[in-house]
Amino acid sequence: MAIQRGELMELHEFAARAGETDLTTDPDRGLQIVLHGLAGEAGSVVSEAKKWFRDGRPPAGLAGRVSEELGDLLWYVAAAANRLSLDLNVVAEQSLTKAALNFAAELPPPSEYDAGWPDSQRLLRQMSVRFVEDNSGAVPIVRMEPLGELAERIEKNRQRKQLGDPLDDNLAIDDGYRYHDVIHLAHAAVLGWSPVLRGLMGAKRKAGDGETDRVQDGARAAAIEEGLAAFVFNFLEPDDFEATDDLLGWDLIKHVRRTVRGLEVEDQPPVAWKRTYRQAFDVFRSLRDTGGGVVELDLDARTISVAGD
Structure with missing residues (x-):
């Protein structure tokens, strides 16, 4: 079933739909393919950055090409999550938590592990x-x-x-x-x-x-x-x-x-x-x-x- 423009989709739903088009039956070979696919699609995004660096200006049609590459990358992310029995919603939530922890600018209040002691x-x-x-x-x-x-x-x-x-x-x-x-x-x-x-x-x-x-x-x-x-x-x-x-x-x-x-x-x-x-x-x-x-x-x-x- 096609998704209508503007219709929102949950990550787990996207992963399920992606799984319908991941047709490799051998589990090990299927995982190898999607992991290599992740690297390949990430490389395609890097290629667009290389053109920018080479020419000194963003290439024409950059947003459209990167949009397509990101879509392909998302498919491989979902396929990898499926094959490793990972919940993509949980993966996304953990990623946001990690980012919030790693890039927080302010310290929390000081710790007093010995509060209440003599x-x-x-x-x-x-x-x-x-x-x-x-x-x-x-x-x-x-x-x-x-x-x-x-x-x-x-x-x-x-x-x-x-x-x-x-x-x-x-x-x-x-x-x-x-x-x-x-x-x-x-x-x-x-x-x-x-x-x-x-x-x-x-x-x-x-x-x-x-x-x-x-x-x-x-x-x-x-x-x-x-x-x-x-x-x-x-x-x-x-x-x-x-x-x-x-x-x-x-x-x-x-x-x-x-x-x-x-x-x-x-x-x-x-x-x-x-x-x-x-x-x-x-x-x-x-x-x-x-x-x-x-x-x-x-x-x-x-x-x-x-x-x-």
Whole structure:
């Protein structure tokens, strides 16, 4: 039955109608054909763009030809969905959800995963840390000095004046990894999450039945965060740690979100992770290039920055 001009059609109806004209009976061969067809029709659209690039102007009749190619492309999309038993409506909805998550411009309100816990087991909402580089030895070493209320908290909870242990790059080349703790600080500032920082400042959530301490603040969570910091550091190193939108693309963010699955931070949208690493490596490059500095965290504003910048 022909569709009348102006008549709307649901995607699942389009898929059903497309299936009536997908006549290959062998399942494997049929799927191969439609997948190759997808590539072919996408290539046809690219060819129109190539003509535009070559001639310096859009080719005559562009809209009509692209309309036809998109129609063919839609047929192959529907055929592929049919052969893989996918509901095209669900596929479309998931695509829109992914786009909304990936391209959202604004951060949601700040997370307080430790709301309701005793003050001593909560991350401070504002913190300052001084990074000090020591070049007196064979390799540069960096230590973190907590300032203000954070220093008081650590001295009370951990009976020490230093945040963590001094670090060098632990590598034959100087790549600045000695400053990588700024990534953990960024996790805390932008995401409200850092089992590593909680451990360093003695703010693990030990009240109650111990489940939160074991799962969210325990050794596995800290190891996951350390692994995540090392992975993103190494991923951005070839581009001098420029955390651009292109580098912080969907594939990277998808890997990051998969890595933290099962932890409280898994609910953070892609925009939050992008903002985290963009700010983290802005601060990292500043500290590396100047040999240290004071870093300020504001968990309410979801920001981390170098004082004075």
